[in-house]
Amino acid sequence: MIAHKSLFFKGLGLLVAFFIVLFLMFMPLINGHNFLNYMDNLYNTISKGSAYYIPKMKAEIAPYQGKFITLDLAMATEREAKETALLLTKSGASAQIDGVKLKVSGDLGAILANCLEDSDLMFNNQGEQISAKYGYPEKQVLYNWYRADIQMNKELTHQKLFNEAKIVASVQAKAVECAFNYYKIVPESIGNKIGVVIFSLVFYVIYTLWFGFSILFLFEGWGMQLGH
Template sequence: MLIRDSKHFYMGFFMALVFAGALVVIFSPIINGGNALKASDNLFNTISKGSSYYLGKLETKNAKFFDKEIEVTVDIEKKELIEKSKIILSKNDFTVNDGEELIVKGSLGKLLSAAIKDSDEMYNNRGSVIAEKYGMPEKEAMYTFWNLLKGLEKSLTKQKSFAEAAWVKEVMKKAVEMSY
């Protein structure tokens, strides 16, 4: 007597059963020991990360810049970023000048290789390696690296070293920005 419209009642009951069955399937560990939500998350991660991983190609392309020696005064506005940039440079075996300005002297390829390797560590969720290497939080180190490369790119452009500046910008975009 409680059911006034049996057709709609049974249709609703059937849809509720289908919904409950779908929930059971979604939350059951039937796909490689994980549920459907984990499987879809892994699928989307592989699609998005696979389409943005250029680090291997960048490292190969960077090999021709190891012979390129640079000596550039890098313009970085914030003084604390200059000090942090000096830490990053010294940890990557660059000689660091004393004083207020930042002078980068050495192999462009070596510096960009360090940026690419650090970006790879961050990409693979190993930020603790970066934090330990530089003695600062990993995101702060990558932000500092980005500012260092941004200033380096501007300084190389001022020196009319356009090919080198374009390469620095490409490493910034495809390595440092992607891993931050």
């Protein structure tokens, strides 16, 4: 039973309007994209510029130039092992394939430098150069680097080469993963989109409160007393 009709219908009206706006947000009204996809892409383009760690990583791997390592890497499949071996041989290392296993010997600094070079190309949306270099798709190349770095980190840790394991993990997280995740995204300065950013943040707050007050008014219209 409705105790306070004015409050109830105010809440109902707000709730209906809330879902109308929600419906519109899922419609492709912004350059063929819906509001959520547009905002997701916008924040990706803005954040890309602040996620470029590769120049710093190039300096951090310098002390490992000439550091010779021998590692036994266990890959997931024979195909992955063969493709990863190509990455390592292009880095100047030797890679002996035995099924899904790789026995790698080479200069850790040179391996990481090649990994960073590929990551840099990927981050700057020049994936065609990577696919031409290795003969298979660039995203698979970066994924193989990711898998190789995980296995290298594991093996270096097992050998108690903790500093070496740490730098490999840093390259994986700050270069390979960032390059893969931001591939094909064109960076945008927040200054160029400051109006849209402010609007989105204000809208988020208002839209959240909008839903909350619609529920509040509905329940109070039913006669339930909610503190506010």
